[in-house]
Amino acid sequence: MTAKIVPVDAVHPDAGTISSLGDALRAGDLVAFPTETVYGLGADATNAAAVAEIFRAKGRPASDPLIVHLASVADLAEVTGRSLAESGEVVQQLAEAFWPGPLTLIVPRGPRIPENVAAGRATVGVRVPAHPVAHALISAAGVPIAAPSANRFGHTSPTTAAHVFTDLSEHIPWILDGGSCTIGIESTILDVTQTPPVLLRPGGVSVEAIEAVIGTPIIHHERQAIAPDEGAVAPGMLLSHYAPRARLLVFESDDVSAMLARMEAETRALIEAGNRVGVLIADENADRFRALGAQVVASLGASADLESIARSLFAGLRLLDDAGVEVIVTRSFRREGLGLALRDRLWRAAGGTIIPV
Numbered sequence: 118m119t120a121k122i123v124p125v126d127a128v129h130p131d132a133g134t135i136s137s138l139g140d141a142l143r144a145g146d147l148v149a150f151p152t153e154t155v156y157g158l159g160a161d162a163t164n165a166a167a168v169a170e171i172f173r174a175k176g177r178p179a180s181d182p183l184i185v186h187l188a189s190v191a192d193l194a195e196v197t198g199r200s201l202a203e204s205g206e207v208v209q210q211l212a213e214a215f216w217p218g219p220l221t222l223i224v225p226r227g228p229r230i231p232e233n234v235a236a237g238r239a240t241v242g243v244r245v246p247a248h249p250v251a252h253a254l255i256s257a258a259g260v261p262i263a264a265p266s267a268n269r270f271g272h273t274s275p276t277t278a279a280h281v282f283t284d285l286s287e288h289i290p291w292i293l294d295g296g297s298c299t300i301g302i303e304s305t306i307l308d309v310t311q312t313p314p315v316l317l318r319p320g321g322v323s324v325e326a327i328e329a330v331i332g333t334p335i336i337h338h339e340r341q342a343i344a345p346d347e348g349a350v351a352p353g354m355l356l357s358h359y360a361p362r363a364r365l366l367v368f369e370s371d372d373v374s375a376m377l378a379r380m381e382a383e384t385r386a387l388i389e390a391g392n393r394v395g396v397l398i399a400d401e402n403a404d405r406f407r408a409l410g411a412q413v414v415a416s417l418g419a420s421a422d423l424e425s426i427a428r429s430l431f432a433g434l435r436l437l438d439d440a441g442v443e444v445i446v447t448r449s450f451r452r453e454g455l456g457l458a459l460r461d462r463l464w465r466a467a468g469g470t471i472i473p474v
């Protein structure tokens with residue numbers, strides 16, 4: 118099998134194209150499609166055989182549950198067995214504030230959703246994506262769509278159709294190409310079956326924004342990751358996730374100039390030791406690393422603009438891998454707003470190590 122890439126306009130996708138890929142989903146095929154966060158690998162969430170194909174195509178362990186995507190919050194009952202009005206005040210407040218958008222809620226699993234979607238759990242993740250192509254495709258399919266990020270398991274998440282093709286071209290039939298994802302990191306995952314709600318993964322909606330809407334603090338473990346052999350305490354939240362091929366060194370400090378000086382020294386030492394080094398850095402710092410003779414310096418955007426950094430992060434890691442570097446030197450960002458999600462992804466991509474300066 119070689120995946121076929123089907124281009125569509127990101128804002129006004131062609132109705133005929135969308136309708137035929139909606140038919141493919143309903144017939145049990147896999148279709149990769151853009152969302153505002155990252156590309157998803159979709160299957161009919163009510164069809165256990167189609168869902169099993171997702172795990173096969175990604176090389177994903179069956180213990181790692183999937184997120185179900187809806188065209189509209191009005192379809193919530195198909196996933197949970199309960200309408201929005203029956204889902205409690207917190208779900209109503211969050212759905213009203215953040216759907217469509219990059220927030221996944223963990224809710225009770227209804228009878229239409231087979232066990233393998235949720236890795237056997239009594240709960241299921243659900244979100245309503247904001248991307249016009251995702252919305253149109255799910256509407257056309259007429260069924261809820263289970264979709265993990267469209268990468269091989271453990272690899273960097275895809276933010277373009279080309280990234281999906283690189284990872285999955287041998288394993289899936291269709292890739293809907295709607296250009297680059299506008300947010301660039303995955304949805305925030307919040308377990309609202311617990312009181313207070315528990316943050317399972319920081320992402321496109323900030324903790325601060327969630328707390329402002331529900332009016333109470335959520336539970337948020339700074340370190341929610343588990344070692345790969347500890348079992349499914351927090352499924353999918355493994356260290357060594359989002360990983361590039363190259364060794365990744367992530368530096369962090371409140372003192373930015375000290376951090377940059379240390380990164381320069383490390384980069385220089387790595388180059389002198391014969392390594393091909395790539396640097397992933399904010400725009401305003403790129404020139405000083407180019408001057409060191411790093412193989413490739415990828416710019417993330419202005420360090421003050423965390424939205425731009427998020428949009429460029431995964432693409433930057435893939436670009437450096439494609440350039441064949443052996444080591445990637447990069448930095449973390451302040452731990453507020455989107456910075457929390459950026460730090461989480463960098464930390465996991467580096468196998469659970471951040472180097473304090």
Ligand code: TXA
Pocket residue numbers: 152154155156157158181182183184219221223235238240241242264265266267302303304305306317351352353354
């Ligand atoms: O932005 C996103 O969320 C993207 C796009 C495609 O929507 N999807 C995504 O899916 O990131 P994935 O499969 O890469 O991450 C889903 C994670 C799982 O690894 C697990 O940690 C969590 O969601 N999850 C799903 N269902 C769960 C459940 N019932 N209980 C706890 N965690 C769950």
Ligand code: MG
Pocket residue numbers: 265266274
């Ligand atoms: Mg993923």
